[in-house]
Structures are given as C-alpha cells and as structure tokens.
Amino acid sequence: MDGHTDGYVQYVLETLAEAKKRCPDAILLIEQRLDFSCWVPDGFGTGDALIVADDELHIIDLKYGQGIVVEAERNPQMMLYALGALNIFDGLYDIRTVSMTIYQPRRENISTWSISVADLKDWAENTLKPLADLAFEGKGDYHPGAWCVFCKAAVRCRARAEANLELAKLDFALPPLLTDAEIGEVLGKLDDLIKWADELKTYALDGALHQGKQWPGWKLVEGRSVRKYTDEDAVIAAANAAGYKDIFRKTLLPIGEMEKLMGKQTFAEVLGSCVHKPAGKPTLVPESDKRPALNNVKTDFNEFQED
Numbered sequence: 382m383d384g385h386t387d388g389y390v391q392y393v394l395e396t397l398a399e400a401k402k403r404c405p406d407a408i409l410l411i412e413q414r415l416d417f418s419c420w421v422p423d424g425f426g427t428g429d430a431l432i433v434a435d436d437e438l439h440i441i442d443l444k445y446g447q448g449i450v451v452e453a454e455r456n457p458q459m460m461l462y463a464l465g466a467l468n469i470f471d472g473l474y475d476i477r478t479v480s481m482t483i484y485q486p487r488r489e490n491i492s493t494w495s496i497s498v499a500d501l502k503d504w505a506e507n508t509l510k511p512l513a514d515l516a517f518e519g520k521g522d523y524h525p526g527a528w529c530v531f532c533k534a535a536v537r538c539r540a541r542a543e544a545n546l547e548l549a550k551l552d553f554a555l556p557p558l559l560t561d562a563e564i565g566e567v568l569g570k571l572d573d574l575i576k577w578a579d580e581l582k583t584y585a586l587d588g589a590l591h592q593g594k595q596w597p598g599w600k601l602v603e604g605r606s607v608r609k610y611t612d613e614d615a616v617i618a619a620a621n622a623a624g625y626k627d628i629f630r631k632t633l634l635p636i637g638e639m640e641k642l643m644g645k646q647t648f649a650e651v652l653g654s655c656v657h658k659p660a661g662k663p664t665l666v667p668e669s670d671k672r673p674a675l676n677n678v679k680t681d682f683n684e685f686q687e688d
C-alpha cells in the first residue's frame with residue numbers, strides 16, 4: 382500500500398510539474414471537498430488531487446481497489462467532481478478544459494480523459510440534472526450493472542436480482558451442446574452472478590445469525606470444523622513425556638514479512654536476486670481487458686508448425 386501511494390504522489394507531482402511548465406502559478410489542492418448539489422440534490426464528494434493551471438483543470442483520483450478496472454472516459458463520478466471543482470474555480474480562472482485521471486495502481490491502470498467545459502456543462506444541464514431530479518423523486522428506471530457493487534441497496538435490489546437471474550432463464554437453442562458463442566455469453570455474466578450470490582448468502586447468514594431472521598425453508602446449523610489443541614504447553618509436555626521430541630516445524634518468513642523485517646532497500650540488496658515472480662495463473666477475461674492475450678496451446682502449436 383505504501384509503494385502504491387508513493388507512486389500516486391509521484392504521479393501527482395509530475396503532473397503538477399508539467400502544468401507549471403505552461404503556467405508557473407499552477408496550484409495543487411488535495412482532499413478538496415467538491416459540492417455539485419446545484420446539479421444533483423445533496424451531491425458532494427472529495428477530490429483526491431486537483432491541479433488548476435489557467436485554462437485547464439486536472440482532477441486525479443486514486444482508486445486503490447482492483448476488482449474493477451475504472452476508466453476515466455465519461456466516468457460520471459469524475460464528471461461530477463469536475464463540476465464541483467468548476468463551482469469553486471470557474472469564477473477565478475478562465476478554465477476551458479477539464480482533464481480527469483484515474484490512477485489505479487493495483488491494476489496498472491492510468492486512464493486520462495479530457496472534456497471541454499462547454500461540453501461538460503451541456504451534459505450537466507441536459508443529461509445529469511434531469512436524471513438526478515428524477516432519481517431524487519424516487520422515479521426513473523433501475524439500471525443494474527458493474528456499478529451495483531458500490532450501491533447500498535445492492536443485496537436486496539430487485540432489478541439487480543432479476544438481471545442476475547436472467548442467466549438461469551437463458552433459452553438456449555438446439556443442438557444439445559452449447560455453442561462457443563453461448564459459452565462466451567454465459568462467461569460474461571458469471572462474475573456478476575457469483576458475486577451477487579455470495580453477497581446474498583452473506584446477507585442471509587448475517588440476518589439469521591445476528592438478527593434472528595428466519596428465511597422461509599432455511600435453518601441455521603453448525604458447519605464443519607477442524608480439530609484444535611486446547612493448550613499447546615500441555616501438548617508439548619505430554620508429547621515429550623511420551624518420548625516425542627521432534628515435534629516443532631521451522632518455516633521461512635513469507636516475502637512480505639521478510640521485506641518488512643529488513644526494510645525495502647536492504648531486502649532488495651540482500652535477497653533481490655533470490656526472489657522470482659512466477660507468471661500468473663491463466664485466467665479468462667473479457668477482450669476489453671488491457672492485459673496482453675496469452676498464447677494458448679493451439680496457437681503455440683500453429684506457430685511451431687509455421688516455423
């Protein structure tokens with residue numbers, strides 16, 4: 382975490398240095414409260430880093446999560462923050478462009494997108510405000526999607542449940558074996574489905590365990606458990622008395638703990654050459670994922686034949 386936040390700070394400072402080349406008076410604000418309630422009732426947020434340099438406003442947001450790759454392009458949260466920042470600085474500077482950067486170190490993702498202030502305000506007036514007013518009145522449509530994981534209503538939301546259960550209703554055509562396209566379609570829905578199912582199970586268990594909730598057709602039982610020593614000193618004494626002396630196991634500190642013990646620099650000097658980061662386990666991801674595709678066995682074989 383320390384390394385990732387250092388990287389973020391360095392990125393912000395480099396961006397500030399770049400801005401200062403164009404505008405020596407460029408300013409940096411961190412943890413700035415941003416109020417966009419004139420477009421979204423009660424709407425406000427906190428901008429991680431804001432750089433104001435004459436005609437350009439740059440907002441940088443650190444995303445520490447790694448579950449979902451977050452893109453800057455037309456990112457509504459960033460656009461809202463940009464509006465909040467314009468509320469403060471628009472009267473003081475002649476801002477023409479807003480750039481927004483998502484810095485997501487655990488996905489090696491730095492995504493930047495720019496929009497003119499005119500286009501941003503047009504979106505705010507003609508798209509954002511009408512939708513926000515509708516939502517604030519409890520009207521409008523539900524749109525389940527990847528963003529649901531951040532919603533407080535996610536576990537019990539009917540629209541999300543229906544979207545996830547759609548998978549179970551997929552009406553596959555004959556022949557009896559799923560086609561490649563159908564498997565591709567199912568794969569695209571499984572992550573959300575598994576996540577939603579896990580969240581619902583956790584929610585139901587928590588309710589039954591801590592609030593005495595009775596779910597129709599379900600009951601609480603004791604799960605499987607593993608044996609444990611009740612008193613380790615007594616175990617050592619009893620084992621020794623029975624003639625068993627070689628009962629301890631020594632293990633090497635894991636890499637993270639060793640690095641903490643030695644400090645980063647010493648660790649790199651002393652053990653750097655002894656550390657190897659093996660290739661990650663192959664995993665299937667959507668084509669939109671930024672990681673380069675691995676060659677599979679068939680591709681390798683074809684390339685071998687072509688050689």
Ligand code: SF4
Pocket residue numbers: 523524525526528529532533534535536538539540541
């Ligand atoms: S869980 Fe429901 S209410 Fe929340 S964002 Fe998703 S669709 Fe909207």
